[in-house]
Amino acid sequence: MTLAIFAPLLIAILIPFLSKWKHRIHTGWLILPVPLAIFIYFLQYVGADFQTATSTLSWVPSMDITFSFYLDGLSLLFALLISGIGTLVVLYSIYYLNHKERLGHFYTYLYIFMSSMLGVVLSDNVYALYTFWEFTSLSSFLLIGYWHFKERSRYGALKSMMITVFGGLSMLAGLIILTVVTETTSIQGMIEQSDVIVESAAFPFILVFLILGAFTKSAQFPFHIWLPDAMEAPTPVSAYLHSATMVKAGIYLIARFSPIFEGVPSFFIIVSIFGITTLAWASYMAVRQTDLKAILAFSTISQLGMIMAMLGFGTSAAIFAAVFHILNHATFKGSLFMIAGIIDHETGSRDIRKLGGLMTLMPISATLAIFGTFSMAGVPLPFLNGFYSKEMFFGATLELGGYTGSFVETLIIAIPWVAVIGSIFTFVYSMYLFFGTFRGKFDESAVPQKPHEAPLMMLLPPAILVLGVIIIGIFPNIFNYSLLTHSAAAIYGESVSKEIYFWHGFGWPLYMSMIVLGVGTLLFLTKKYWEKIYIVLPGKLSFNRVYDWMMKRLETSSEKITSFYMTGSLRHYMIMILVSIFAITGYYLWISDGVNFNFNDVAPITATEVIVAVIMAIAAIGTTMAKNRIAAILILGIVGYGLAILFVLYSAPDLALTQLIVETVTVVLFLLCFYHLPNLTKSEDTLTTKGTNLFVALGYGLLMMFIGISAYNTTFNEPISKFFIENTYKLGGGDNAVNVILVDFRGIDTLFEVAVLFSAALAIYAMIKLRKNKEAK
Amino acid sequence: MKRTNDLILRTTTQLIAFILLGFSVYLFFAGHNNPGGGFIGGLMTAAAFILMYMTYGYERITRILPLNFRLVFVTGLLIATLSGVGAIFFDQQFLSQADGYFQLPIFGEKHLATAVLFDLGVYLAVVGVTMTIILSIATDQKSDEVEESGV
DSSP: OOOHHHHHHHHHHHHHHHHTTTEEEEEEETHHHHHHHHHHHHTTSTTOOOOOOEEEEEEGGGGTEEEEEEOOOHHHHHHHHHHHHHHHHHHHHHHHSSTTTTTHHHHHHHHHHHHHHHOOOOOOBBBHHEEEEEEEHHHHHHHHHHHTSSSSHHHHHHHHHHHHHHHHHHHHHHHHHHHHHHSOOOOHHHHHHHHHHHHHHTTTHHHHHHHHHHHTTTTTOOOOOOOOHHHGSSHHHIIIIIIIIIHHHHHHHHHHHHHHHOOOOHHHHHHHHHHHHHHHHHHHHTTTOOOOHHHHHHHHHHHHHHHHHHHHHOOHHHHHHHHHHHHHHHHHHHHHHHHHHHHHHHHOOOOOOOOOOTTSSSSHHHHHHHHHHHHHOOOTTTTTTHHHHHHHHHHHHOOOOSSOHHHHHHHHHHHHHHHHHHHHHHHHHHHHHHHHHHHOOTTTTTSSSSSOOOOHHHHHHHHHHHHHHHHHHOOHHHIIIIIIIIHHHHHHSOOOOOOOOOOOOSSSSHHHHHHHHHHHHHHHHHHHHHHHHHHHHTOOHHHHHHHHHHHHHHHHHHHEEEEEEEEOOOHHHHHHHHHHHHHHHHHHHHTTTTOOOOOOOOOOHHHHHHHHHHHHHHHHHHHHHHHHHHHHHHHHHHHHHHHHHHHHHTTTTTHHHHHHHHHHHHHHHHHHHHHTTOOOOOOOOOOHHHHHHHHHHHHHHHHHHHHHHHHEEEEOOOOHHHHHHHHHHHOOOOHHHHHHIIITHHHHHHHHHHHHHHHHHHHHHHHHHHHHHHHOO | OOOOOOHHHHHHHHHHHHHHHHHHHHHHHHHTSSSOHHHHHHHHHHHHHHHHHHHOOHHHHHHHHHHHHHHHHHHHHHHHHHHHHHHHHHTTTTOOOOEEEEEETTTTEEEEEEEEHHHHHHHHHHHHHHHHHHHHHTOOOOHHHHHTTTO
């Protein structure tokens, strides 16, 4: 199983090496067997006596992260869809993309996607699941932006990336909380502890984060906006990622975790409301679109909303219908995308307003499309699988219950109505899609190419999918016991046994279907009369606008904030640094009660010290007042020499000597640099600037004073100085304790201080010499 | 760097420079037992050199004292480091110092410490660094131009 998951990835590595033959044979042919082999591999698990299978590959055992794969009915259904439709999409893309495209890139991305999608549905470890999850986002990003020279492609790719990664990250947060709560990284382990999870305090966060992840990935309302823009991808990508696989990752996530959330009212409310809203809103919006792929994109959103709603219902009938619809949707939507691609390929246009009357020109495509669209609409014909699942969906909406509360009760009454309204629009856009494209008059001047039927091999993949539609339609129970009941059981937690009938007998589901059929036909025929309603709703209400506005605001406000504090003025940065030190240190000093004013341990103050200190203080203040730079330098010298005198007074001869000479050298250097400096211009500082400076300087000085005095009065340990004084001669062989410390006890400090001097000298030398060379040039 | 034509300065410099150099050497050797050491000694030597440069001008002193001060501080750093590395060969930690009394042919019994070697490195490095910095700035082309233009 592990090999099956990683096989596409391994092949993706080899694809660049295949480019040698790419002029003779299309890359797609060379790698087509891979998904087919995976499909066949997973097919062997199908059967009424299905057993779960596991396989583990160690990854980061210390953190309990493994590639542990768990194959149950749900994973199997998805794995079959991924590999099966993957095979068909690769076959289709061979004819869709010609040699001039960068095929190596295309198939590499596609196979990375295939691997990661298989990983998502088969992983039992939540972190492995997340890894694969982000890989699907990443490869989807690459695939949407495949024609990167198109601006719309880049926009769509970025948008889908932003939204799905946002969801992916919140999902990661949810998974981390889950791991912390349950102390396991295995999904099955978590399901076993569902009581612990539901009762934990973090449960609302788990729920919201996981649902956010699932909703963004599955394009649920209001995160659906990335999917229509993702239609800029090549059509095989749209068919594969954005109808059959990636968008169902969110569905899979909810399905996978629903045994945990089973019976939780908030889960039911959130998922049902959003699912049903997505269903109604997207099908309503789909009628408005003029681009074939945009109609299909909104249709996908709507169908995903329907599946999501059914997962939210959580009854065994609803879950069975959801699983059934996952399979049905993948078959008919995949075929419809491929047909839309064929029409685009053969006529050069996807605009439904320009198309029409293609039935006689492209009879096979039209035949295939009729099955796809009618199945999508849920037309009650015994060979269309869409009808079965739609009927079961209606049935499920009527059987809700088990939750109490007035809000929930209103919701339960409202859901069937919304479902019917959504389905009416589903019917309308399905009819519109078919009749708008294939019936009516063919206008040769409107389309760039003269249309003709696509090559047979290009028609083969959609034909196979349509065949799937029909087989499921005629013999639904073949799939039922071998696959669907196992999948539903995996979600529901106990075994689900259900017979699928075409004829449910007279009952509300049938009446609802009839209403959909009747009102839908009426609305479709009168479409041009009520189309104006779209000016009112959505009118200017568009989530794309919200997204664009948010992205723009994000950019402008971060730019504003950055330009607010990144002024480029050193003075401002200095203020920020000092104020931050003041605030953080001062606050800590305050809360830790660290201020310690205690003058018991103070040596007597002599008059000399006072005089020197006063002179230094005057000189320091004078430096700030000086109008002339030379004066400032010289007055600063006074402070330095005063310090040297203080060192003498405190019996530090070495320090005094060094200070004296260093001060002299500094003043000399200052004076040397003086010639390079411009004259002091009288800075016209405003009063506020001066006030701020004064305030910051005073505050910082006071803080340092507080710290100094408090530090002096706070001794935690015996000072080390005693040891030095006692051992200077014994160990260091000298009488000068300072020097012995410098060269012997703490020689390494001195060594590196010398190194500091060394680099300073080098830097100054280099700076001056290099500047000369630059000027010479 | 322009040289001055002050006779008194030139005469006194001849005397003072050597007193300064002598004092700096004293400070350097006194370091272990009295105030002083490599750092101060080095600075003092540099001060003597600067006085000479100021009095006699850059060209003449460079001719008399053809020292590349960049080499001086590299040598100093090398000596300081190697004096530390030496300790490793005697199974001591890096920068361990040793001292002892030795009977030398001319000086008689003397107290010698390896710390002096380290201090010598510091001394040379300080001299080299100070001189490099000051001479680079002082001999900078632009400063000469400014000086000539009489600012």
